[in-house]
Amino acid sequence: MAPKAKQRRILVKLVSTALTGFFYTTTRPRLGEKLAMMKYDPMVKKHVLFTEGKIK
Template identity: 45%
Template sequence: MAKKNASLLVKLVSTATKTTKTGEEKLTGYFCVKKRNPKNLPKKLEFRKYDPVVRRHVLFKEEKLK
């Protein structure tokens, strides 16, 4: 029998904010999906990646993939 893959898919969401025309600050909404093995990495993932919406490298934090 084949072993079940222990990796989980997680959503990395950009923490960058963008101001709207009304002056409100909202998240850019940009995200990427990665695999994470909870046995090897019990902590939540955080990466500095490029966000094309704000055209900068920003912090991406892990959230649940719905």
């Protein structure tokens, strides 16, 4: 039986740095850099930095 191939894109969780517990899920290339982007956090009602975290 052949070994299972790894996917090209992986699912990641973008966690708010405002420590509200709010997060987005998205995909990124497996070999790409870790994601960090400004997105809207509805808990604090403004745009904050979201950084990549692991999905459990």
